[in-house]
Amino acid sequence: MTTWPAAHFAQHPGYAPIRPVLERFASLPDWQAWQALGSPASNRLGLPLQFVDPDSLTQYYEAEIHALGRIATRHNWHDCFNAAVWHTFPQAKVALNALHHRHTADGARGPVRDAATLFDECGLIVACSDTALADALIGHDWATLFQTHHDAWGKRIEALCFGHANYEYLLDPFRGLTGKCWLVPVADTHFSRPLVERIATLDAHIAFEIDADRLQRPKQLPPLPFLGIPGWWPVQDDAFYADASYFRPKRMTA
Structure with missing residues (x-):
């Protein structure tokens, strides 16, 4: 394009x-x-x-x-x-830059910088006031997250793109697009506030967490097949959500 x-x-x-x-x-x-x-x-x-x-x-x-x-x-x-x-998101971006500076002294690139780069490129800030929905995201229970609770989006959960690579992919989206989530617990009242205020609150929160060295490894950022978010793909019928090659179940660990 x-x-x-x-x-x-x-x-x-x-x-x-x-x-x-x-x-x-x-x-x-x-x-x-x-x-x-x-x-x-x-x-x-x-x-x-x-x-x-x-x-x-x-x-x-x-x-x-x-x-x-x-x-x-x-x-x-x-x-x-x-x-x-x-x-x-200026506060979070400045905090990420400061994180990279803190973790380049030894010259090695470890899990902290890997996580920071993942979030910077393909991160999604997911504000959520319902622990059941957060658990569904973490557990890859996509049917619960996107279908059963379709109406919860914008009321108890929302995803805001942070990663600039996500925005580039959305120019010509295709099945398979997946972001890395930073889950932020919020109150229900969060979603009734104007978007600019919600962004400022989340920006400050993410910056604080980064400065506190809470981002330690990529696995802290669960995946989200974000074309499943209501309204983010033209046809979101049962067949779309049944595509397990995109909406993948969580891997069982031994």
């Missing part, structure tokens, strides 16, 4: 978190266009974040953000959605 699909962004519920940012453009923005929006936040050294030409970097991506506040931004969909997430 090379054109700017404004209608698609407006119609698909997966784009809800970043839609207000995307609506400010009429075509695929380059780094100068992102920079013109202003800084989404400051890094942990207090430097305002800025979007820059990737060819101007003197350090690798995460180090440049931490040391200089400079986010390399290519003129493509992947980096477009990454920039949009920086504007939408």
